[in-house]
Amino acid sequence: MLGIGTVAKKIFGTPNDRKIKATRPLIAKINALESEYQGLSDQALIDKTNEFRARIAGGESLEALLPEAFANCREGARRALGLRAFDVQLMGGIFLHQGNIAEMKTGEGKTLVATFPAYLNALSGKGVHIVTVNDYLAKRDAEWMGKVFGALGMTTGVVYPQQPESEKKTAYAADVTYATNNELGFDYLRDNMKSSLEDMNQRGHNFAVVDEVDSILIDEARTPLIISGPSQDRSSLYQSIDTLIPELQDEHYKLDEKTRNVTFTEEGNEFLENLLVTRGVLPEGQSLYDPESTTIVHHVNQGLRAHKLFTKDKDYIVRGGDVVLIDEFTGRMMAGRRLSDGLHQAIEAKEGCTIQPENVTLASVTFQNYFRLYDRLSGMTGTALTEAEEFGEIYGLGVVEVPTNRPIARIDKDDAVYRTAREKYEAIASAIRTASEKGQPTLVGTTSIEKSEMLSKLLTEAGIAHNVLNARQHEKEAQIVADAGRLGAVTIATNMAGRGTDIKLGGNVDFKVMEAIAADPEADPEEIRKRIEAEHAADEEAVKAAGGLFVLATERHESRRIDNQLRGRSGRQGDPGKSAFFLSLEDDLMRIFGSERLEKVLATLGMKEGEAIIHPWVNKSLERAQAKVEGRNFDIRKQLLKFDDVMNEQRKVIFKQRLDIMRAEDLSEIIKDMRGEVIDDLVDQYMPPKTYADQWDTQGLYAAVIEKLNMDLPVIDWAAEDGVDDEDIVARLDKAADEMMAAKAAQFGPDTMRMIEKQILLQTIDGKWREHLLTLEHLRSVVGFRGYAQRDPLNEYKNEAFQLFENMLDSLRMDVTQKLAQIRPMNEAEQQQLMQEMAAQRAAMMAAADTSEPAEVNENAAPGFDENDPATWGNPGRNDPCPCGSGKKFKHCHGRLA
Missing domain, CATH: 3.40.50.300 (P-loop containing nucleotide triphosphate hydrolases)
Known part of the structure; x- marks a missing residue:
């Protein structure tokens, strides 16, 4: 029914x-x-x-x-x-x-x-x-x-x-x-x-x-995505801690493969503390639980994760003395990507590589x-x-x-489950040999470089010719994928997600043509193409007759999507094809997610050596396990997004403010408002509202006005006058500050003053935002412990992050006001020195942000001109190209004011 x-x-x-x-x-x-x-x-x-x-x-x-x-x-x-x-x-x-x-x-x-x-x-x-x-x-x-x-x-x-x-x-x-x-x-x-x-x-x-x-x-x-700059070098600490980790026993830590998490046990903490003291890493009499030990505890935890959660040739490879991460979903090397929070340095110490200094975040955003x-x-x-x-x-x-243009003709076999990995690989080698002998191209999917190379060795011993595509051979990626559909070809690939090059039955015509032209440059390209297209048509029919592309997966991935991507490589545009998954009870997914029941079933059935269980129920059981993992991963990403959304709202506010500042011609009103709020805050602090005159700290206010506003004013005498209240003091300070800034504007000239205000405001925002990002990172790492006190870590993070953001804006107003109050026109030597410092500072930041620009030749240079000597430049216009050859306008390069 x-x-x-x-x-x-x-x-x-x-x-x-x-x-x-x-x-x-x-x-x-x-x-x-x-x-x-x-x-x-x-x-x-x-x-x-x-x-x-x-x-x-x-x-x-x-x-x-x-x-x-x-x-x-x-x-x-x-x-x-x-x-x-x-x-x-x-x-x-x-x-x-x-x-x-x-x-x-x-x-x-x-x-x-x-x-x-x-x-x-x-x-x-x-x-x-x-x-x-x-x-x-x-x-x-x-x-x-x-x-x-x-x-x-x-x-x-x-x-x-x-x-x-x-x-x-x-x-x-x-x-x-x-x-x-x-x-x-x-x-x-x-x-x-x-x-x-x-x-x-x-x-x-x-x-x-x-x-x-x-x-x-x-x-x-x-x-x-993180743009970062280098911080202090702690390589010796990483190396010291790395020597301790191999001495740990199984009872010293708890490894949870399901959640990819590893933590020290109480016994492990005690053992580690004694070891750290003995080796001189932890001072005598200092416990791991002391606040002073936070850095050491952090590094020890990262060292443990590096050794127990990250495997060479699966999660990363060592290439040219560098630790290069591998994308678990595509199997590609991620050159330039580094794990944050000292974890990458811990892996470098583990592998004996040069330890790069940790970085400080300058800007970050998630793809979400x-x-x-x-x-x-x-x-x-x-x-x-x-x-x-x-x-x-x-x-x-x-x-x-979206429906396919032609119906899918691929045959998807039920999963074959073997008791041991050895039996599974023997069956795989046999299936590859059978397909290869009848001319059927085979694409073998593995989940790690280590397994792809182990299988490659097995096939070599069996005398089966094949290609291997993993992060080590990524330069030949397009060529290997293009050849994967040739008659009898065997290709071992690590995670075939999103390769972007179609596997065409009989091979890829364009690649064959390029090979032929490279081999015989004198021949007519048109003739070569005609000949190869004719040969290809025959090869394509032969491959179709052999059953099309055979996709053989050696393991199930945590995500059904990755399995489906591999399977989808076969049967394109109505082509024939076949897919099969060969599994064993020793596979990670089977081992971690409930293979005990299946093992009992297999034992009850009395399976012989080399036999496999093949049934649609097994497929459904595995898909349920995968769906569980996917659901857990979704929950993790959703929770992370909730935390990142807090920072994202603040990021949008800061980035919008920067844009508004850059678009504005005149920021004097904004600067004046900021100055006014700073004066209000100072007077509130030293002359709190609804207090008597004898409770005022006029000495403190006098000192603060000198420090923050760069003005020596008779604040103490003002406060002593009869009938003067806090509002009168605010009004007098506002008037004096406005007069001082008007005098500065007259000294510099209105245009220069507007530019100075803009640059100081932008530089201060950037500095404050960098400090704020670091503070939020630290807050994020400790807020999870609030859960033990029955408080929601997310709400705690939201509340504290909001308070930190408010504090940052307050200190921004104070810093901008103080910097502007202290600026003065510089003599020529000071200007020259400042220009050099700013150029070096900007170059360092742009190098971190990877925005290098090509030098351009100055074709209109005057006789005696030297692009390295500003004294020979004459008087370039503010909007002219900078004579140094950077390609920027003069006003954005050597003509920039502090």
Whole structure:
């Protein structure tokens, strides 16, 4: 008997079916326009773009323009690339424009799909960002799809690391900008460290299409982007502590693999304390529980985590003497990424590498909060439905499963579970040999570099030729993936998430052509392509006859999505294929999440050596375990986001204030208000309201006025006059301060004074914000202990963070007022010294923020000119390029005032 839900679905369709159905009329309109747009000249397609822009400027909505814009874009792609978008690709584009995640299987042409909503949204002139997971894909897609946008009269830019500033500015000014999530986030932070609007690169957050959206918004959501500067060197302490950890016994610590957490037991603390005292790390008579021991306890905990939670060749590799992290989801090296809070240094000590100094955070943001800045966000991936709840709750994104252009012909086998890892690997080697002998290409998925290399050794011993793709071979990634579909090919890959290169049956024609041309540069490229295409057609048919690509997974991942991504590599565009998972009770997921019951079942069945249990119930049981892990990870990310939201609200306030300051021509009123509040606070402090004159601390007020306002005034005499109250004192101090600042403005000149006010305000905000970030980090690390006192750590964090923010704003007003009160015109020698100090300070900050700029040759230099000697520069205009060749305006470089 069918359930009510099943009957309802049969009659009304699923919610997904209804969304698909709602796009059909729009697709019919686009298709109806196709012949009209095919009849247009190349110039007429560009004219259409200009017409659409004018209509949007006139108030027409993007939704009203969608059918015509999509029809124009389809024709542009057909002419530029020879690709005519399928109806399902148009459907994906519609869902993206609506602010959804389009789940589209591998090989369905997501790269082309992104051009449709990007083109439509770029018509508003506010820019569109297309986000990819690595620099190779950003550059490849920008070059490839840039031809489509070019045919439609639009500009395309690409952003990449270490890019010259002028080039980066041009890339962000383009109609459509391709970039990685990392670069976008870092550029947002860098922009909010700049001191003038002209230096900023990003021009707002209008619309973004995120490719491999699950990888970026889910897998990397917990990783904050941090721009940091070096702090004090503690390498000897890390090395001292590292020598202690191997002496710990099992009873000294408690390891929880489910939550990836490790803590010392009471016995462990006692053992460690004695050991630290013996080795001279902890002073005699000082306990680990003393406040003075906080730093040592922190370092010891990080040392324990480095040894027990982080495994070489799984979580990181050592390359050229550096510890390089590996992305657990994609298997790629994350060069330049470092673990925070001293954990990376602890791993460096463990591996005997040079210990880099810890860093102080200058600016930070999480991907969760960065991508929520966009007015409209959308994404594409092959696997998102399992995380639909998280996408909806955190980002407000719906997930729509877009049907494939052709039905999926892949056969997905039930999981095979073996008792031991040895039996499993023997079965894997046998299955690979069988597939290889009949010419079926095999893609073997592993979860770590260590396991991929162990399996590689096993296959080598068995005489099976193969390729290995992991973080060690990442430079050859595209080539190895392109070859994975060749007849009889065997490829071992670590975490095949979001590789961006299709595995085509028979191999990749373009790569074969490039190889052939490189081998014989004299030959005619056209002839080579024709010959290879003919050979490829035969190879493709042979691979199809052998059963298509065989995806063999050696383990289940914690996340069903990663398994689905691997499985989705086979069966693209209706191709035949097969997928199978080979598991053992010794696998991490099986071992940690309840393999005891399964082991009892296997023992009851009396399984023989080398036999496997294969049943749909086993699949369901494993998926339930995975769903549990996913749910726990979601809860962790949700809780982290709640904490980060507190900082994010404050970040937005500070960044908005900086923008307002940079946009303002005249800040004198804001400065005056700040000064007024400082004077109010000083008078309140030393002459509290509703108190008698004999209770006033006029001596203290007199000293404070000299220190904070740089004015020697007869405050004590004023207070002694009859009938004078606190309001009179405030009024006199306000008047005296205004007169003093007016005199300074006259000395410097109004324009210079306005610039000085702006620079002091920005520099003080930046300094205070850096200190505040550090304070919040410390607060975050200790607030969890409040739970033992039955107080909610999140509420405690919110309340204290708010109070700290208020205190920061108070001290900001005080510091700005004090600095402005103490400035005076400098003589030439002082100016020269200050310029040099500021240039060095700015260079250090920009080096930390990775915004190096190319030097430009000054072609208009006068005779005797030396760009390194300011004395030979004459009198450059404030808006002229700086003679030093930095590429900046003089006023933003050597002409900058303190």
